Amino acid sequence: MEVHFRTKKLQKQYESHKEAEKAYGATVARRYIGRINIIKQTHSLKELMQLPGLRCHELKGDRKGQYAINLTGYYRLIFTVTDKKMEIVCIEEVSKHYED
Secondary structure, eight states: OEEEESSHHHHHHHHOHHHHHHHHOHHHHHHHHHHHHHHHHOSOHHHHHHSTTTOOEEOOGGGTTEEEEESSSSEEEEEEEOSTTSOEEEEEEEEESSOO
């Protein structure tokens, strides 16, 4: 799939491990970059949702139409599929799923 980023900051964090690590810490940074690489290698949302360990799922409520992939127990990568053929994915944000 082709990937676009909602902000230049998210793109920079993908392109530079150092920037991602500064923003999220080493573990989340490594998984953020790795998960986007996985998204790029898949051919469809269905294929992505079937990959073990990612826990890719559609969100509900205000985030209906968006999807999430777990990065750690608290962090997730939120993205939107913007093409009906599911060829373009927009990375929305990295969010802390639960507050401390």
